[in-house]
Amino acid sequence: MNAKSFIMLLRRETWEHRSLVWVPLVVAALIVVSAILSTNVTNSIEIRFDGEDAKFFARLAVDAAKQSQLFAVWMSSLILPLIVVGLTVLYFYLLDALHAERKDRSILFWQSMPVSDTATVLSKAVTALVVVPVWIWLLSLAMGLLVFVVVALKVGGTPLAPLGNFHVGTWFALQATLLLNLLIAALWYAPIAAWLLLVSAWAKRAPFLWAVLPPALLALVEEIIFDTNHAAQLFVYRLTGFFKSLFGVGEVDGRGSAEHIRESIRNADLSALPLLGELHLYTGLAVAAVLLYGAIRFRRWRGDA
Amino acid sequence: MTTPIVRASNLHKRYGKGSVALDGASFTIGTGRIVGLMGPNGAGKTTALKALLGLTPFEGELTVLGLDPRRERDALMQDVCFIADVAVLPKWLRVSQALDYVAAVHPRFDRSRAETVLGKTEIRQRSKVGELSKGMITQLHLALIMAIDAKLLVLDEPTIGLDLLYRRSFYEMLLNDYFDHERTILVTTHQVEEVENLLTDVLLINHGRIVLDSSIEAIATRYVQLITSGESVPAARALRPIHEREVFGRTVFIYEDQAASELDGLGELRTPSVSDLFVAKMSGGVQ
Numbered sequence: 001m002n003a004k005s006f007i008m009l010l011r012r013e014t015w016e017h018r019s020l021v022w023v024p025l026v027v028a029a030l031i032v033v034s035a036i037l038s039t040n041v042t043n044s045i046e047i048r049f050d051g052e053d054a055k056f057f058a059r060l061a062v063d064a065a066k067q068s069q070l071f072a073v074w075m076s077s078l079i080l081p082l083i084v085v086g087l088t089v090l091y092f093y094l095l096d097a098l099h100a101e102r103k104d105r106s107i108l109f110w111q112s113m114p115v116s117d118t119a120t121v122l123s124k125a126v127t128a129l130v131v132v133p134v135w136i137w138l139l140s141l142a143m144g145l146l147v148f149v150v151v152a153l154k155v156g157g158t159p160l161a162p163l164g165n166f167h168v169g170t171w172f173a174l175q176a177t178l179l180l181n182l183l184i185a186a187l188w189y190a191p192i193a194a195w196l197l198l199v200s201a202w203a204k205r206a207p208f209l210w211a212v213l214p215p216a217l218l219a220l221v222e223e224i225i226f227d228t229n230h231a232a233q234l235f236v237y238r239l240t241g242f243f244k245s246l247f248g249v250g251e252v253d254g255r256g257s258a259e260h261i262r263e264s265i266r267n268a269d270l271s272a273l274p275l276l277g278e279l280h281l282y283t284g285l286a287v288a289a290v291l292l293y294g295a296i297r298f299r300r301w302r303g304d305a
Numbered sequence: 306m307t308t309p310i311v312r313a314s315n316l317h318k319r320y321g322k323g324s325v326a327l328d329g330a331s332f333t334i335g336t337g338r339i340v341g342l343m344g345p346n347g348a349g350k351t352t353a354l355k356a357l358l359g360l361t362p363f364e365g366e367l368t369v370l371g372l373d374p375r376r377e378r379d380a381l382m383q384d385v386c387f388i389a390d391v392a393v394l395p396k397w398l399r400v401s402q403a404l405d406y407v408a409a410v411h412p413r414f415d416r417s418r419a420e421t422v423l424g425k426t427e428i429r430q431r432s433k434v435g436e437l438s439k440g441m442i443t444q445l446h447l448a449l450i451m452a453i454d455a456k457l458l459v460l461d462e463p464t465i466g467l468d469l470l471y472r473r474s475f476y477e478m479l480l481n482d483y484f485d486h487e488r489t490i491l492v493t494t495h496q497v498e499e500v501e502n503l504l505t506d507v508l509l510i511n512h513g514r515i516v517l518d519s520s521i522e523a524i525a526t527r528y529v530q531l532i533t534s535g536e537s538v539p540a541a542r543a544l545r546p547i548h549e550r551e552v553f554g555r556t557v558f559i560y561e562d563q564a565a566s567e568l569d570g571l572g573e574l575r576t577p578s579v580s581d582l583f584v585a586k587m588s589g590g591v592q
Contacts (some may be wrong), residue, residue, distance in 0.1 A: 005410045008409035010405055011405075015397065070358065105390065111360065112387045113356075114411060301360075
């Protein structure tokens, strides 16, 4: 399996699951169109912090450079809708990835080619954890630039005109941070992706049910027998841990406060790099490796029925 | 006999409890042969092929091209190709994508060859598999597989569900454009008449065991069919035929390892066809 073959495996995934490509694209296009159609930008842009009801941009109009920086941060938040739809299509993709081929028996064709089960399963994991995040990042880059141009044109000649100043360095530093965050998020969520692939490779039917049922049952049984909720906490931590670490949401000390979020945004510092220092990231990767190994083993023999 | 490409000895496989698919099957397949693996439904044909292709676990000793399919499947698939069934190409795949895919992942694929074969059919490169008829999907699959320079081609009921024209052209394409005496073809089917004229070797399987493993030439030396009627019938029956049936008032006996001299004068002698032998072996003795 050389690089050319592996890239073909990734392309194959986008042929079969075209929604991975076009759903985020449509959402990005909608955001750009709504930016173009929106009127009265000067009145409608308002961000609230801590219920202060502050007119965000008006208050900061004193420092044009700072203002544009903030603006860039705000622009980058446009990626969030893309991430939400991206996660949704990825959930369905991962559960379908090793299930559909057994259902339509095309696995017999794929296995007649000199492509190992390992390469196949890895190509699906890489599609979910690298290809789609990078695609979403590229879309957000293009979308952000377009929206920026639209808004710059609209604020021209108003007191908010400095918002149209484009700070190249700030912009690209932000994009680099976003890309880095997406890849770190991929590492954090790798065990979930691997679990979904395992279910997809194993379940004879209803993979959607099997994806949720065992963890839910485990948590329930633990609750009933031991009256504890370690399993539930572990699952919730894995689902929300990345954003917790990023924004410190829900914690009482400094990192979790609204003040901290505001500081992060003000300093354009939203990097998820600190997560690389967390042990949980690495235990998660070890779990992901075991689950992927299981998915590879299941794919090898599971078509045999 | 040329160097064997497949050596199987004492293969065992059971599904779940009770249902035995392979029960001590042993056979060898020589290079450059066209071997028909035939048996009734549930005889173990498909399981034997799956074992060869490393698609199912089993017990026993098996090497294909010197490799163990259980452990060395990835290496094996460089030199082995198979068509498992009709219509296993996924519906969403475009013909052009199928060509792109195989060209990228298979080092022995000759794309122009596949395109030439496809050019002789009605299949358009833009079409999706889901838009093609069953016969066309088989043509596409065969065009892809024939353009791969594999040492062993395995076909499992490749024409099941196809109409006569497609079945005929399938085997014609295979013989005329693919087979070249360096390659080995293993085909399973329960439609014996369809393939018996192109085979060099026959493997008959029943209840998970090989009941006949012979080249077509060797059939003529080991088996003889006697067609007779009237008072010769009791004498013929006394010589212990392996099978007996009535056709238009005449009785047809098949003998195994029976000296032709003993049968002389009892009636008309000829070599049984593969279909005749199939029926004789499967029905298990005199009826």
